[in-house]
Amino acid sequence: MRYAHEVDKVRTAERALMARLPDGTLMSRAAAGLASVCARILRGGRPHAEPGLGVYGARVVLLVGGGDNGGDALYAGAGLARRGAGVTAVLAGTKSHEGGLADLRAAGGRVLPVAEEERVATAIDRADLIIDGMLGIGGRGGLREPYAGLARRAADSPAIVVACDLPSGVDASSGQVAGAAVRADVTVTFGTYKPGLLVDPGAEHAGVVELVDIGLGPYLPDPDVCAPLAEDVAVRLPRPTSESNKYRRGVVGVLAGSETFTGAAVLAVGGAVRGGAGMVRFASSEHPVELVRQRWPESVTTVIGDSLDGIGRVQAWVAGPGLGTDERAEALLAQVLATDLPVLVDADGLTVLARRRDLLWRDAPTVLTPHAGELARLLGTDAGEIEARRLEHVRRAAEELTATVLLKGSTTLIAEADRPVRVNPTGTPWLATAGSGDVLSGLTGALLAGGVPAIDAAATGAYLHGLAARLSADPYGDGAAPISAYDVLDALPEAFRTLAG
Ligand SMILES: NC(=O)C1=CN([C@@H]2O[C@H](COP(=O)(O)OP(=O)(O)OC[C@H]3O[C@@H](n4cnc5c(N)ncnc54)[C@H](OP(=O)(O)O)[C@@H]3O)[C@@H](O)[C@H]2O)[C@@H](O)CC1
Numbered sequence: 001m002r003y004a005h006e007v008d009k010v011r012t013a014e015r016a017l018m019a020r021l022p023d024g025t026l027m028s029r030a031a032a033g034l035a036s037v038c039a040r041i042l043r044g045g046r047p048h049a050e051p052g053l054g055v056y057g058a059r060v061v062l063l064v065g066g067g068d069n070g071g072d073a074l075y076a077g078a079g080l081a082r083r084g085a086g087v088t089a090v091l092a093g094t095k096s097h098e099g100g101l102a103d104l105r106a107a108g109g110r111v112l113p114v115a116e117e118e119r120v121a122t123a124i125d126r127a128d129l130i131i132d133g134m135l136g137i138g139g140r141g142g143l144r145e146p147y148a149g150l151a152r153r154a155a156d157s158p159a160i161v162v163a164c165d166l167p168s169g170v171d172a173s174s175g176q177v178a179g180a181a182v183r184a185d186v187t188v189t190f191g192t193y194k195p196g197l198l199v200d201p202g203a204e205h206a207g208v209v210e211l212v213d214i215g216l217g218p219y220l221p222d223p224d225v226c227a228p229l230a231e232d233v234a235v236r237l238p239r240p241t242s243e244s245n246k247y248r249r250g251v252v253g254v255l256a257g258s259e260t261f262t263g264a265a266v267l268a269v270g271g272a273v274r275g276g277a278g279m280v281r282f283a284s285s286e287h288p289v290e291l292v293r294q295r296w297p298e299s300v301t302t303v304i305g306d307s308l309d310g311i312g313r314v315q316a317w318v319a320g321p322g323l324g325t326d327e328r329a330e331a332l333l334a335q336v337l338a339t340d341l342p343v344l345v346d347a348d349g350l351t352v353l354a355r356r357r358d359l360l361w362r363d364a365p366t367v368l369t370p371h372a373g374e375l376a377r378l379l380g381t382d383a384g385e386i387e388a389r390r391l392e393h394v395r396r397a398a399e400e401l402t403a404t405v406l407l408k409g410s411t412t413l414i415a416e417a418d419r420p421v422r423v424n425p426t427g428t429p430w431l432a433t434a435g436s437g438d439v440l441s442g443l444t445g446a447l448l449a450g451g452v453p454a455i456d457a458a459a460t461g462a463y464l465h466g467l468a469a470r471l472s473a474d475p476y477g478d479g480a481a482p483i484s485a486y487d488v489l490d491a492l493p494e495a496f497r498t499l500a501g
């Protein structure tokens with residue numbers, strides 16, 4: 001698991017640790033870690049194969065802000081200068097860290113005030129590696145000048161950009177980017193991950209994130225956000241044993257589809273079948289039932305009117321994809337939510353819930369899987385607000401709706417009240433294709449029916465779904481192609497194997 005802490009918690013832990021250490025120890029640990037990652041990059045090691053020219057003679061530019069983030073960059077620059085790099089510090093703050101500046105000068109580094117525009121521009125354009133030390137966890141809001149201009153120039157340079165602690169302009173606690181921000185190839189972060197490095201839009205500005213241990217661990221409280229690694233997810237996968245039978249593996253009920261929308265039902269049932277359900281019971285009107293029977297003959301289907309009576313026993317429900325939003329849909333959804341079973345509500349089901357939030361007053365686990373537009377309807381705000389501050393909104397939704405909320409999008413987030421928000425690390429933008437969300441609902445429903453707790457089912461479902469999409473869009477890791485929701489379904493067995501293997 002990768003754990004992330006918000007700024008106030010990082011600062012409290014840093015204070016507690018600093019009180020036990022000689023002055024400057026933490027900064028020198030941070031700077032040494034940063035310098036060693038930069039040296040590795042210059043030598044051509046992972047994660048970058050280029051430029052591989054070594055540290056000696058490499059042209060390194062430091063973008064230095066007025067705070068301690070600039071101090072880290074200056075000390076790291078001094079370390080690289082001592083190994084033979086040609087280091088130029090561009091001083092962009094109203095002041096600069098004195099100790100760091102003295103160390104860089106003593107190591108033979110060059111210093112340029114930001115006002116020397118032409119020389120600064122030339123240095124950035126010719127750099128092999130740029131360290132962004134403008135703002136760290138002290139940054140607030142979008143970058144102001146001259147930082148914003150330097151960030152733009154760095155983006156146009158062919159140099160590898162390494163962010164110190166976090167890309168300047170990214171809000172450390174939320175991942176919000178309010179205006180100009182640095183786009184890094186690699187971010188070297190200190191002590192713990194920051195939520196803004198894991199959650200978009202911040203995450204996509206951070207590139208590959210490397211954590212440098214500065215000894216903060218024992219002083220950090222529970223994390224605010226965490227991102228599971230493959231092994232964390234693998235242990236949660238339900239696996240059949242010799243004791244298993246189809247009922248014990250979990251029977252999932254799927255209430256989806258309507259005369260108008262049939263495809264969503266076929267895809268949701270497919271997700272449940274491929275998600276490892278022992279049996280899928282599908283309830284809908286005539287046309288979708290006919291199509292599901294043709295495509296998934298292994299499912300048990302029932303044509304229903306406005307009652308679910310006689311469907312048979314299930315251990316969890318998936319309700320909503322293609323269901324419609326009329327009174328019949330509302331009545332059926334109400335019946336599902338009146339059970340004491342885990343229920344996942346998606347798509348049209350969420351639109352119905354936006355006007356019937358009372359249906360969520362229940363004791364059994366409820367998982368909601370909205371995209372930003374659906375969550376906006378549920379919370380009475382607009383999708384742009386949600387996209388800009390995903391973390392805040394997914395937390396708010398989990399609390400207000402008393403449910404496990406999986407917010408889909410460029411980084412899928414999963415929240416439950418009083419627990420760290422989980423960030424899904426898999427996925428690809430190619431997944432943004434109609435119907436792929438229906439696959440996720442069926443898949444997650446199968447995990448719920450298999451007895452996986454709601455937050456783990458949602459996190460595991462999102463992980464497998466994103467992995468299947470990657471395997472299908474870019475199976476050889478050498479170039480991606482567009483995929484359909486069906487391709488995601490077809491890649492699910494491979495995703496399970498990859499994870500379990
Ligand atoms: N503490 C420790 O033990 C350790 C800390 N470490 C390092 O310290 C870093 C935190 O350092 P920090 O607290 O000095 O804040 P930092 O991010 O450098 O700059 C804040 C300054 O920027 C300014 N500013 C803010 N927003 C702005 C904007 N949008 N656009 C332009 N300017 C803006 C703001 O100025 P103001 O607006 O207040 O005038 C403020 O003065 C941390 O990330 C890590 O790298 C490591 O060494 C490990 C040990």
Ligand SMILES: Nc1ncnc2c1ncn2[C@@H]1O[C@H](COP(=O)(O)OP(=O)(O)O)[C@@H](O)[C@H]1O
Binds near residue numbers: 408431432437
């Ligand atoms: N920019 C993106 N990057 C990665 N994944 C994305 C992006 N946008 C959407 N997705 C994913 O694509 C899927 C789309 O689901 P959804 O919006 O419900 O579509 P549908 O309702 O048509 O099935 C979700 O799993 C979502 O997380």
Ligand SMILES: [K+]
Binds near residue numbers: 132134136164165168
């Ligand atoms: K930075």
